[in-house]
Amino acid sequence: MTEVVIELSDVVHDYGSGKPALDGVSLSVHRGEFVAVIGKNGSGKTTLAKHFNGLLRPTNPAGRVRVRTANGLADPRRFKLHQLVPSVGYVFQNPDRQIFHDTCREELEFGPANLGVDPATTARRVSETLALVGLAGREEDNPVQLSRGERQRLAIASVLVMESDAVVIDEPTTGQDPDEARLILECLARYRSAGHTVVIISHDMALVAEYATRVIAMRQGRVLADGTPREVFAQQEVLRGTNIRPPQAAVLTAALGLPGAITVDDAVRELRAAV
Ligand SMILES: Nc1ncnc2c1ncn2[C@@H]1O[C@H](COP(=O)(O)OP(=O)(O)OP(=O)(O)O)[C@@H](O)[C@H]1O
Secondary structure (H helix, E strand, O other): OOOEEEEEEEEEEOOOOOOOOEEEEEEEEEOOOEEEEEOOOOOOHHHHHHHOOOOOOOOOOOOEEEEEEOOEEEOHHHOOHHHHOOOEEEEOOOHHHHOOOOOHHHHHHHHHHHOOOOHHHHHHHHHHHHHHOOOOOOOOOOHHHOOHHHHHHHHHHHHHOOOOOEEEEEOOOOOOOHHHHHHHHHHHHHHHHOOOEEEEEOOOHHHHHHHOOEEEEEEOOEEEEEEOHHHHHOOHHHHOOOOOOOOHHHHHHHHOOOOOOOOHHHHHHHHHHHO
């Protein structure tokens, strides 16, 4: 296992309703993982993710969060939010609504400038990040000229450009067509290949199966299952009642008594091997 970048221990979060949105969650995220947090609406995914960068804090005295900083693992409470950006970046749901500038370049310069990154490094990062998200050469375009999917990728790029160790993205593909959704996941996979950790919240099980290295399934504020996509989607009995639908390939091969294939390619391979 690589080093821990985010660690939660016995985290409870109660917004005040008396029924905690997180109910005793302990887990560690390691460097280089591509984690997908899944679960039905209201299961606590966003509340969990907001603990990863100190946006929310445990409401129980025993709850503890630590994130990797330049000086090792530390409690986010010791830092102002912007001081944690080098450790964990966060992309909110509907980041499209957070585009403010007149050009793609300015949109991407904003974060590094706030962090005090020098102009030459910022310029290099802006062009590299635009290339990473498939928007090379679009520096001077006005974001309103971009397609819906391109705007989503620009909004994600505005966080990736800060080169946080880990990036947490709440529902990166919601509202996107399948091709665009795949492009977005490809961008995140490339970001991960460059040595970063990626955590997404997603309802798209086929893409989760294909891109995530680890799946955390949530139910009523607790971790219901945690493992590789293959391990988690094989637990169809456990997932029943959560409205998490494993990818079709997993359902098909399970019904045929073949061990957990989770992508169409896997299923074809397993079926060929079985006949
Ligand atoms: N700011 C808040 N104030 C009060 N209750 C909240 C708040 N945010 C979330 N909740 C409640 O906490 C629970 C978990 O919500 P959360 O948004 O973490 O779930 P989720 O799995 O991310 O849902 P979704 O898939 O709909 O985004 C829900 O019952 C929700 O109503």
